Amino acid sequence: MPQSPTAKLAHTPPDGGWGWVVVFGSFISIGFSYSFSKALTVFFKDIQQDFDVSYSEIAWVASIMLATMYAGGPLSGMLVNRFGSRPVTIAGGLMCGLSMVAASFGNSIIFLYVCIGLIGGLGLSLNLNASLTIISKYFLVRRPLANGLAMTGSPVFLCFLAPLNQYFLSNFGWRGSFLILGALMLHCCVAGALMRPLPSAPVPPVENGSPRGREAGTQGTKLKSNCWSRVKIVDLSLFRDPGFIIYLIGNSMFFFGAYAPIVFLSSYAVSQGVDDFSAASLLSIMGFVDMFTRPGTGLLANTKWIRPRIQYFLSFAMVFNGTCHLLCPLATSYPSLVVYAAFFGIGFGMVFALIFECLMDIMGPLRFPKAIGLVTIIECCPMLLGPPTAGALVDHYGDHRYLFIMCGAVILTGGLFLFVMNVYNYHRIDKKGKAKDQELQGDDVPQQERALEHMPEEGPQAPGPGGDETGPGATEEDGAMGEDGAMGDHGRRSADDSRKRSQEFHDITI
């Protein structure tokens, strides 16, 4: 039995069992990450009065938190790679909890920026990255479903957090609410405790002293120096992967147009004559539909018809989303706006359920943590630029329609771009796979290796169970375009052993 393939692979993803508990933990963690900054807006009016600042100044708190959550991607990726998901999630939960507790004693807006925005955002970034990484470690065959389920945390938490925050505000004021919210965020530590690290295989001495061996714990601190020398916060070699570049471009386009409709939906509805309360309910409808779309999409993406070509599914989701926005100006009455909100929720949920899965598909569990770190920090820009640009459009033309048209056009273009580029990319990967198949026709391939082909990215540099660096990447809002689905498909088809596969992966992607 060949030593190297098993030695290269840390583990076979369990694809079930405790994995579902881990999904639940990720559900909680991702839920807090995405919904927290949105749910904070409930307190803004009160804080604005107490601190005597303008609304836009207080709204920066949420923006800083979201931006830090994204920008912290590479750092959190590195930490997850080094320490594993569990400690990072627990640390993130503690950071968030303490930052909120500190914020409750704050007396200036700058203090809130630092506490909630920077420290809280960083904590959320750690949470997000670690949660996504551990899913990629625990699942392979059922990974799309696991991703879809975990991402459902965002709309579910938002649905609960918003009224809960109102309740806290009425009873305890904003200071008391922050205190209690800090305690609630400690549940991320519970989620972290659930993220049991997977046992990693022992690394034989011939293997390069990789962080993986360190992760295993058997080597103790001996390999620490090796690890640090190998650890890079930003891995630029990822940019040599065309799949990654395609994903990044499409993703950025999605993010540019993704948030603005959410921000302006209520005001658009009011401008069409809908009363305030109904306008606010539109977002709830969207969130509610989103809640059910995500697991559904995950389930659908897991089917044998879609999984091999999952990148197409993501581009379809983006096209759907973009078309939805383009048609929004046609909705002028409340019932038609409800229909729009429902379709928006479907499109939104579909994209977000697939965003991370597709990146995992392209990069594989080994490179995913670094990739997601890069993706998030790059997506920070379009995400932050989108709503203000849209707002400027609204101010300039005095009409919301142009906002929706712009966002819809950008997202639609992104989706089409993804689709077209993926046709090319899949074709390219198929061709290379066929060529390699012919080369390695005569290899003796044991059953085990064939099974392990599904994880082509488990290469020597892959850290152990805890090593995934799921960057804050792709806030669910990101239309990350994972394009690596081809690899899994490719792996299944080819009969090569996984060792060669990981070699090929690098060859192919260069």
Added chain:
Amino acid sequence: MLHPGVKLCAQLLLLSLSWGGTHSTGGPGSTLPPVVSGPPLSSDVRSVVFKGESQVEEVQVVRPLTLALECTWTGSQDRPHNISGFWRKDGSELADSRRPVLLENQQYNLRRAFSITDEEGLGNYSCVFDNQAEVDFILAAPRVGEVRDRPTVSYVGDSVVLQCKMEDTKPRPNSWTWYRANGTNKELLDPEPDSPRYHIHNHEGKTKLTVRNLTEADSGAYYCGAVYDIGVTLSRVDLRVITFLEPLKPFLVIVGEVLVLVSLILLYERTKAHGTHPDNPLSDDQAHKLTPDDAGGEVTDSSTRQRKV
């Protein structure tokens, strides 16, 4: 006494009188609206044509003026040539208002000029035709529309800002006053300029009352009054002062719950690991917890375990 199927047309003529320059009559502490007497000068005349089912018209009055209210009714099935019409104020008929109304151009027309000089002049005026049709005019000074329905919560020793804002679409008040509910009375808040506890700041259509060094006795209802020439309209703001112990209790409960959960989870994992093989990488991540707190309480074991290959 309304005929459902009858369309009522009412015309409202508003004669606003202006004096040379606006002056806020009465100091901030006065609760009585000014009584202004002087020759009425006609300025702009606004007329509102009132149709439709709803027979209620709201009229904003900011200063004393003479108001002409006019109602027009197209009549019922049989149109007698002569019916009686009268005016009501706040439900009771005005003394000398009953008079015969003649049918002209298929319509009955009732018109009367009212002199609104003070707050008593405001209210609910109705023109009634023959006990069959009725139009209500609600004369009132502008009120703050956005009323906060839940109390502002603050803490002992902290300071809080209570705010009232008159919408931009409504006329701006001349000034603002603040009152504190004291039983059933409202007691005026008139702080000295250097008062340590209260501070009132008025700016355009907004007023802010800052209360410092809160105590629990400061809880209760506060009223901001928008002062117009015609009178003062009040809007209620509730304040609730609590001690820091109140949110602390749920906080401690939740933290305790988190501690218990984390301990249980890690304990379960440990016992499970003990039960199967002593080859788990548990110690690995535990050693790297960034802060040793609740989660680390249970697992401080940092010794590496041998893995069974």
